[in-house]
Amino acid sequence: MKLSWSDVTPEALFLNRRAFIAGLGVAAAAPALAAAEEPNSFEQITNYNNFYEFGFGKTDPADNAGALTTDPWAVEIGGLVDRPGSYSVADLAPGNAVEERIYRLRCVEAWSMVIPWLGVPLASVLNKVGVQSGAKFVAFETLYRPDEMPEQRRNSMDWPYREGLRLDEAMHPLTILATGLYGKPMPNQNGAPIRLVVPWKYGFKSIKSIVKITLTDRQPVTTWQAMQPREYGFYANVNPTVDHPRWSQATERRIGAGLLGGRQETLMFNGYGDQVAQLYAGMDLARDY
Amino acid sequence: MHRIRRLPTGVVWALGTLPLVLLVWDTLVGNLGVDPVRDIEHRLGRTAVYFLLASLCITPILRMARVNLVKFRRPLGLLAASYAGLHLLSWAVLDMGLLWSQMLKDIAKRPYLTIGMGVLVILLVLAATSSNAVIRKLGPVRWRAIHRWVYLAAPLAVFHWLLAYKIWPGKPLAILAAMAVLLAFRLPLLQRHLGWRARSA
Numbered sequence A: 001m002k003l004s005w006s007d008v009t010p011e012a013l014f015l016n017r018r019a020f021i022a023g024l025g026v027a028a029a030a031p032a033l034a035a036a037e038e039p040n041s042f043e044q045i046t047n048y049n050n051f052y053e054f055g056f057g058k059t060d061p062a063d064n065a066g067a068l069t070t071d072p073w074a075v076e077i078g079g080l081v082d083r084p085g086s087y088s089v090a091d092l093a094p095g096n097a098v099e100e101r102i103y104r105l106r107c108v109e110a111w112s113m114v115i116p117w118l119g120v121p122l123a124s125v126l127n128k129v130g131v132q133s134g135a136k137f138v139a140f141e142t143l144y145r146p147d148e149m150p151e152q153r154r155n156s157m158d159w160p161y162r163e164g165l166r167l168d169e170a171m172h173p174l175t176i177l178a179t180g181l182y183g184k185p186m187p188n189q190n191g192a193p194i195r196l197v198v199p200w201k202y203g204f205k206s207i208k209s210i211v212k213i214t215l216t217d218r219q220p221v222t223t224w225q226a227m228q229p230r231e232y233g234f235y236a237n238v239n240p241t242v243d244h245p246r247w248s249q250a251t252e253r254r255i256g257a258g259l260l261g262g263r264q265e266t267l268m269f270n271g272y273g274d275q276v277a278q279l280y281a282g283m284d285l286a287r288d289y
Numbered sequence B: 001m002h003r004i005r006r007l008p009t010g011v012v013w014a015l016g017t018l019p020l021v022l023l024v025w026d027t028l029v030g031n032l033g034v035d036p037v038r039d040i041e042h043r044l045g046r047t048a049v050y051f052l053l054a055s056l057c058i059t060p061i062l063r064m065a066r067v068n069l070v071k072f073r074r075p076l077g078l079l080a081a082s083y084a085g086l087h088l089l090s091w092a093v094l095d096m097g098l099l100w101s102q103m104l105k106d107i108a109k110r111p112y113l114t115i116g117m118g119v120l121v122i123l124l125v126l127a128a129t130s131s132n133a134v135i136r137k138l139g140p141v142r143w144r145a146i147h148r149w150v151y152l153a154a155p156l157a158v159f160h161w162l163l164a165y166k167i168w169p170g171k172p173l174a175i176l177a178a179m180a181v182l183l184a185f186r187l188p189l190l191q192r193h194l195g196w197r198a199r200s201a
């Protein structure tokens, strides 16, 4: 089910609607934009991926991720939670709770897509395991399985891939654990069987193929931040005014726009500012990038 | 091997346009995948580097294998400059959508683009000073002095390639290593050691 653009209001988020389109404040007033915000095709979404465990090329994940075993799968949830343990994908995202979320995805490399995810709010999962009062951050880890993830057999990065969110970011209704897209189970190259999606942050925050979720009281060290702290911050909020040291973030190229599609302006918080800006009130986003 | 020398330089030009023909073909039949803009831009850039690398091989081949391919060096260099020019054009038109203000700002502000621009300027100067008439006018000493800039341009082109990525990709690192070896042959010390240069010059 798709709602019309005029239905996209911040309140809708909190009413736990079954589905809502990528919330773009200005789009409601400019229906012409709606056409430009059509989701990318399944073909595009599954053949243009950054999933470095399977290689650094954009098509490497599509070529190499077929070998990944995603069933059985267990997500170890621990740290400052009431019910730590090993959870199956069905435990975390039972079929009857899964909803569709059509979100823009903005990669730190200045390209973007629109993706119809299936998933559950991360908050529902965290509530299920019971977050203890001391918890302030959530740390995530991707699977480490060199047998099936060729790039992990080299020392090209410090595996396993790690990401993290502040607890309020994790509990935000826009933040989901996705288990599928286009009404299908998650393709391996997109982070099967379960991955994070945080639509107002650069794509690398949305960690794939998650096996570990830990609630902590300390800000976790994330993979990119550890590797190049000057280039990748903990927050990694989409922000057209804070450039990557080596390239501009002011504009982006929409994948699928065609040879002469040109560029479009990048929106603050990827267009989700109405919903998330208050999380960062008082913070200097040029410093906490 | 020695028969190669007798091939007309037109053969290099014909082979040299092949990557472009293939790229146009792949674009037209839709072989480029999900993001053709990036593919076109990157393939043109890589092709420029390959021809640059090939042009650097000519002198070492002459010295080591004693095969004289010097007449192919000019077309190889001109091809490198042409592909680099097309690479810039693809960036400006397809990637940037001719956003002039952002393009200029980016070239000034982004080291990898500043370096790319520097390399392109060098290659265009070298191309412009490659006609027989200009070479005659400059004389061999000045001509050689100008064309030695390729020793700077080639590694910088690969550096530009490396800087564009979030990680250290293997291929440009390998090409950089190959260039380092090729350029090392130009060092007087090594040349003396190999007996390519008189001991007391």
Ligand code: HEM
Binding pocket: B038, B041, B042, B043, B044, B045, B046, B047, B048, B049, B052, B080, B084, B087, B088, B091, B095, B113, B115, B116, B117, B118, B119, B120, B123, B157, B160, B161, B164, B165
């Ligand atoms: C003003 C001049 C130039 C501009 C604006 C420019 C721009 C770019 C851009 C935007 C990229 C892609 C980066 C990315 O997608 O992350 C790139 C990559 C590249 N450029 Fe350039 N470039 C310039 C000059 C050159 C020159 C002179 C050469 C070679 C002689 C060159 C060779 C390459 C190569 C090999 C790549 C990497 C392609 C790949 O990833 O496969 N560039 N350049």
